[in-house]
Amino acid sequence: QKEVEQNSGPLxxxxxxxxxxxxxxxxxxSQSFFWYRQYSGKSPELIMSIYSNGDKEDxxxxxxxxxxxxxxSLLIRDSQPSDSATYLCAxxxxxxxxxxxxxxxxxxxxx
Amino acid sequence: GAVVSQHPSWVICKxxxxxxxxxxSLDFQATTMFWYRQFPKQSLMLMATSxxxxxxxxxxxxxxxxxxxxxxxxxxxxxxVTSAHPEDSSFYICSARSLGKGEGSxxxxxxxxxxxxx
Numbered sequence: 001q002k003e004v005e006q007n008s009g010p011l012x013x014x015x016x017x018x019x020x021x022x023x024x025x026x027x028x029x030s031q032s033f034f035w036y037r038q039y040s041g042k043s044p045e046l047i048m049s050i051y052s053n054g055d056k057e058d059x060x061x062x063x064x065x066x067x068x069x070x071x072x073s074l075l076i077r078d079s080q081p082s083d084s085a086t087y088l089c090a091x092x093x094x095x096x097x098x099x100x101x102x103x104x105x106x107x108x109x110x111x
Numbered sequence: 112g113a114v115v116s117q118h119p120s121w122v123i124c125k126x127x128x129x130x131x132x133x134x135x136s137l138d139f140q141a142t143t144m145f146w147y148r149q150f151p152k153q154s155l156m157l158m159a160t161s162x163x164x165x166x167x168x169x170x171x172x173x174x175x176x177x178x179x180x181x182x183x184x185x186x187x188x189x190x191x192v193t194s195a196h197p198e199d200s201s202f203y204i205c206s207a208r209s210l211g212k213g214e215g216s217x218x219x220x221x222x223x224x225x226x227x228x229x
Contacts, residue, residue: 001147011199031215032215032216034217034218041202041225042222042223043220043221043222043223044119044155044204044219044220045220046218046219049217051215052228088154088155090217090218092215095180098158100157101154101155102154103153103154104154
């Protein structure tokens with residue numbers, strides 16, 4: 001089992017819709033979770049971090065964490081074509097200082 | 112804050128030559144920096160963890176003699192790809208987190224270096 005798993009997509013949603021991106025992780029001891037956005041040919045940029053169970057909202061983005069289910073998700077409301085990118089789920093593996101990334105989900109928002 | 116600068120942004124070199132990539136934390140200190148490699152349409156793969164003042168820790172399958180890492184100060188880590196070959200062509204990205212901030216803090220990424228070996 002991979003440490004961090006995401007559906008590779010591509011996920012396609014119409015402009016204005018809600019995009020839902022999902023991620024599962026294997027290490028129950030993990031406490032820190034992050035979503036990064038990566039445009040083609042660019043390096044990842046941090047969108048959200050979440051540490052506690054529940055929802056965390058920041059503008060059009062909402063991160064959801066369920067540690068019991070080892071599941072973290074990212075919702076993008078009112079999706080825009082500029083949101084088209086690969087979204088990477090990242091998890092700090094419990095007890096280690098490094099971060100493990102999922103394979104990423106490619107999102108396309110169609111005008 | 113938390114800016115990571117990576118240089119060069121792209122480089123083309125001939126097979127057999129060596130290439131050095133620099134990663135600097137501009138407004139914070141970092142005892143640990145991380146080097147990733149990303150092939151087209153694939154995920155980030157951690158290559159090694161660079162530790163200030165000590166040897167780097169390499170991931171399984173990454174040749175330490177080929178990918179030399181030096182972390183001489185709290186703001187600079189370098190990755191040297193020695194005797195580069197076409198299969199080393201990739202997107203190399205460094206990252207760091209602020210000194211004193213443990214695993215709860217996010218990584219900040221440099222802009223990456225696209226290496227093409229001809």
